[in-house]
Amino acid sequence: MNIVLVPYTWTRHLAVALFTGSAALVAWWLMLFGTVQVRPLIGIWFTHGSEGGFLLAFAAGAIAAASLAAESSLRRMELLYAVPATLAAGFFAFLFTLITYAILTAVVGLITPAALEDLATDTSFASFRFKFLQWGFAGAASGIAPFFVRVALWRKWLIGWDHWGGGIASAAIGGAVWHALAYYGVRVPGTEPAVWLVYPDMYLASAYGLFTWGFLHGLLVWGIPDELYAGWFRVLRGPRPGHRVPIDHLAGGPAERFVGHFPRGLDMNIAAEAGVAELHVSFVTDGRYRYAVRGLSQQPTLVHRFLERVDLRYDARRPAPMETELSSEDRIYLGDKQQTVIEFLLLPKEES
Amino acid sequence: MMRASMIALLAALSGCEGYAVGPYPIENSTWLISHPETSDNARADVNVKIFANRDDCQNESWVDEKDKDLCVPAVDRGRGQVRFSFMLRDTKGDAPVPLSLNQESVDLALMGVRAKPDEWDLIPHDPKGASQLFILVLDGSASIYSTGGIKKVKTALLDKQVMDSFLPKGQEGKHNGVLLLRFSEGLETIDGKDPMTEAVVIERQKDYKQMIEDKLENKGKAGFSHVYEAVTKSATKLLEAEKIRSFLAASSAEPTIVLLTDGFNNIKGADVCADNVPRLVESLDVIQRAIAKGGKVRMRVFTIGLGTALNPGFKPPPGGSDAISEALLCTNDNTDYSKQTINGDLELQGIDNQSLYYMAQAGGGESFVRRDEKGLAEVFLKTAAKKYEWYTVYAEQNPYLSRRSFDALIRLKGGTQGQATVKFLPSPWLDAPTGTVPEDERWFVVSPFRMALGPLLMMLGSLATLRFVGPAWFNAKRALLRRAKEK
Numbered sequence: 001m002n003i004v005l006v007p008y009t010w011t012r013h014l015a016v017a018l019f020t021g022s023a024a025l026v027a028w029w030l031m032l033f034g035t036v037q038v039r040p041l042i043g044i045w046f047t048h049g050s051e052g053g054f055l056l057a058f059a060a061g062a063i064a065a066a067s068l069a070a071e072s073s074l075r076r077m078e079l080l081y082a083v084p085a086t087l088a089a090g091f092f093a094f095l096f097t098l099i100t101y102a103i104l105t106a107v108v109g110l111i112t113p114a115a116l117e118d119l120a121t122d123t124s125f126a127s128f129r130f131k132f133l134q135w136g137f138a139g140a141a142s143g144i145a146p147f148f149v150r151v152a153l154w155r156k157w158l159i160g161w162d163h164w165g166g167g168i169a170s171a172a173i174g175g176a177v178w179h180a181l182a183y184y185g186v187r188v189p190g191t192e193p194a195v196w197l198v199y200p201d202m203y204l205a206s207a208y209g210l211f212t213w214g215f216l217h218g219l220l221v222w223g224i225p226d227e228l229y230a231g232w233f234r235v236l237r238g239p240r241p242g243h244r245v246p247i248d249h250l251a252g253g254p255a256e257r258f259v260g261h262f263p264r265g266l267d268m269n270i271a272a273e274a275g276v277a278e279l280h281v282s283f284v285t286d287g288r289y290r291y292a293v294r295g296l297s298q299q300p301t302l303v304h305r306f307l308e309r310v311d312l313r314y315d316a317r318r319p320a321p322m323e324t325e326l327s328s329e330d331r332i333y334l335g336d337k338q339q340t341v342i343e344f345l346l347l348p349k350e351e352s
Numbered sequence: 353m354m355r356a357s358m359i360a361l362l363a364a365l366s367g368c369e370g371y372a373v374g375p376y377p378i379e380n381s382t383w384l385i386s387h388p389e390t391s392d393n394a395r396a397d398v399n400v401k402i403f404a405n406r407d408d409c410q411n412e413s414w415v416d417e418k419d420k421d422l423c424v425p426a427v428d429r430g431r432g433q434v435r436f437s438f439m440l441r442d443t444k445g446d447a448p449v450p451l452s453l454n455q456e457s458v459d460l461a462l463m464g465v466r467a468k469p470d471e472w473d474l475i476p477h478d479p480k481g482a483s484q485l486f487i488l489v490l491d492g493s494a495s496i497y498s499t500g501g502i503k504k505v506k507t508a509l510l511d512k513q514v515m516d517s518f519l520p521k522g523q524e525g526k527h528n529g530v531l532l533l534r535f536s537e538g539l540e541t542i543d544g545k546d547p548m549t550e551a552v553v554i555e556r557q558k559d560y561k562q563m564i565e566d567k568l569e570n571k572g573k574a575g576f577s578h579v580y581e582a583v584t585k586s587a588t589k590l591l592e593a594e595k596i597r598s599f600l601a602a603s604s605a606e607p608t609i610v611l612l613t614d615g616f617n618n619i620k621g622a623d624v625c626a627d628n629v630p631r632l633v634e635s636l637d638v639i640q641r642a643i644a645k646g647g648k649v650r651m652r653v654f655t656i657g658l659g660t661a662l663n664p665g666f667k668p669p670p671g672g673s674d675a676i677s678e679a680l681l682c683t684n685d686n687t688d689y690s691k692q693t694i695n696g697d698l699e700l701q702g703i704d705n706q707s708l709y710y711m712a713q714a715g716g717g718e719s720f721v722r723r724d725e726k727g728l729a730e731v732f733l734k735t736a737a738k739k740y741e742w743y744t745v746y747a748e749q750n751p752y753l754s755r756r757s758f759d760a761l762i763r764l765k766g767g768t769q770g771q772a773t774v775k776f777l778p779s780p781w782l783d784a785p786t787g788t789v790p791e792d793e794r795w796f797v798v799s800p801f802r803m804a805l806g807p808l809l810m811m812l813g814s815l816a817t818l819r820f821v822g823p824a825w826f827n828a829k830r831a832l833l834r835r836a837k838e839k
Contacts, residue, residue, distance in 0.1 A: 201786055
């Protein structure tokens with residue numbers, strides 16, 4: 001993954017999800033390939049009863065590894081750290097899933113009432129009801145493993161709920177999708193003979209189930225953090241069109257950038273003829289990737305965003321200048337005829 | 353880290369199994385199939401051998417190379433269809449036993465539930481080209497002439513299809529023969545000769561037709577119907593007669609005895625039904641010994657009743673011929689006729705279909721009761737039906753039931769007994785690509801695994817495309833609406 005190809009729009013939330021979903025799909029296909037093609041060739045394979053454990057473990061490992069791989073590539077981490085981190089996340093997720101699967105299978109066998117023993121001990125019996133815990137723990141493994149690897153990498157304690165809860169939720173929903181599509185499908189209501197949107201079939205249901213797990217894992221567990229983007233303002237209309245200035249300091253922390261026609265010391269100088277006052281507006285960041293614009297002049301200053309207009313003209317009766325929080329692509333109109341337009345942009349830090 | 357690796361390795365190793373002795377992987381699927389269990393029933397006439405894997409099929413040289421794929425088990429969970437093949441083997445020598453099977457002579461049960469005829473199919477393979485000697489043993493008692501039954505028999509025997517199946521024309525490697533006999537108190541050829549010394553095996557349709565047209569309606573020696581004796585004699589002494597033996601040896605033919613009667617076995621006028629019980633048991637013993645003596649040359653006995661069955665609702669109890677008793681042989685709907693006279697009484701009420709059933713069962717054939725020419729012709733065709741080396745079973749059940757392992761039981765019924773069970777073990781997690789059903793066909797064809805690449809590539813392609821939709825949309829929008837300009 002490349003942060004340059006992930007603009008700061010709502011679609012960035014899907015980028016990691018698509019990546020981890022793809023990893024889960026590849027895990028599904030490889031497991032299927034192994035079971036269908038390799039197994040008869042080599043004459044040895046996982047026991048029938050542990051097949052599910054290995055499938056979940058491979059999927060959990062692939063998803064956890066993909067999550068770390070996505071992060072390390074987005075952060076442009078050195079391979080020396082990126083590769084071990086990815087492998088460690090995958091390995092621990094794999095291992096944790098396998099161990100919990102074995103324990104749960106044994107426990108389920110022990111606590112099952114005699115009336116259901118026939119089903120519980122049938123290694124071919126496919127039911128989400130009997131496999132819910134296995135899916136849940138595999139999901140937990142796919143969240144916990146990246147969590148600890150990230151803690152080790154960044155040497156700081158993260159909020160675990162994203163990882164733990166997200167992992168469990170994504171796998172549980174994936175398991176439900178697997179079960180529902182395998183046995184019920186999606187039928188167009190009122191059609192006889194049935195017209196299926198999704199034919200009830202274990203073949204693609206297992207693919208959809210694992211993909212759902214991977215996709216939701218990418219959505220819920222680790223999203224692209226704002227720290228990978230930096231705020232810029234850019235002249236959209238007026239003198240010096242296209243000229244742009246970063247708001248953040250390279251070292252991070254709070255920063256303020258000024259726009260006006262004062263000839264010295266300002267971050268962006270725009271001629272007075274373009275309706276810009278000596279000290280017209282400033283762009284500020286609190287160092288925590290939140291940005292705002294302040295109106296420093298009595299000259300007209302209007303922020304345009306979807307269905308919203310904010311007048312930032314300085315009011316002498318107020319103790320402090322007006323300011324408003326900025327979102328990417330907000331536009332600031334300066335001058336009585338709105339001769340100058342400046343836009344605020346969040347761009348990947350690679351471009352800083 | 354090291355310890356964790358060791359645990360993972362141990363877990364992985366302990367979770368593996370080999371497939372040398374079953375269960376075996378089913379090709380192009382994620383399912384397994386257990387090692388088949390053949391019936392250990394001592395009364396089984398044949399061993400039903402289910403092919404559980406490709407090695408089983410490869411080991412059978414007579415399975416054509418082009419049919420090898422049909423021979424191996426296959427599944428299509430999407431449709432709830434399964435396929436497996438089987439053959440029959442001798443219980444003693446393990447030699448193949450080709451038989452003529454159809455859905456009526458085989459029971460299939462999936463998950464313990466007997467499959468309905470429209471839920472499964474039996475497809476025969478490799479018809480066996482062995483020659484046959486048909487020994488037609490026809491009732492010569494007075495009743496068959498007085499009721500016009502003999503005319504029905506004549507019409508059926510002269511049916512073109514029947515003649516073609518008894519004495520096929522132009523079939524290489526086949527050398528069939530027909531021996532036409534009549535019985536009452538004794539056994540004779542239909543032209544009145546002693547079959548032990550003067551029997552003539554008819555080998556040409558022309559001779560067969562002429563013999564039937566000229567001689568069949570001629571009455572033989574009058575007397576009682578020695579039904580049991582007619583069969584036992586045909587199965588023993590007749591086969592050892594010089595002319596018959598030399599025909600069987602010269603043409604490597606297998607004898608098929610077809611007994612046709614319209615009444616009861618009775619030896620003297622005072623015979624009652626109960627008298628037949630020990631006679632039948634003894635006759636069955638003779639037939640079974642004759643079959644065992646035959647070894648690889650398998651004789652079969654078919655029995656046909658012409659008329660109405662005295663006990664049409666007869667259902668043989670388990671236990672085979674050991675279960676034969678007065679109560680079984682001489683009771684019908686709680687009516688005990690064990691002490692009723694056969695001559696002029698029971699024989700007028702119907703045919704002793706129970707005796708016919710047990711003789712056919714002992715002789716590895718089937719028993720029928722028919723009333724008209726058409727029915728008789730169909731039965732004659734069945735007696736001459738082709739025998740096949742192996743069979744493929746296609747079966748269908750609700751796909752929902754494939755959520756768990758299930759047994760498939762194949763059981764031969766009728767003349768030849770035998771059964772085998774195999775367990776299907778579906779994967780509870782994954783499945784290979786769903787099979788396809790060719791147009792105008794009912795049963796699936798396995799989809800190759802490469803089909804699974806399609807969905808994978810399509811889904812990955814879609815995801816990759818989606819991945820670029822965001823940036824592309826963002827850039828396109830900015831190129832159109834957010835161009836920097838001077839004014």
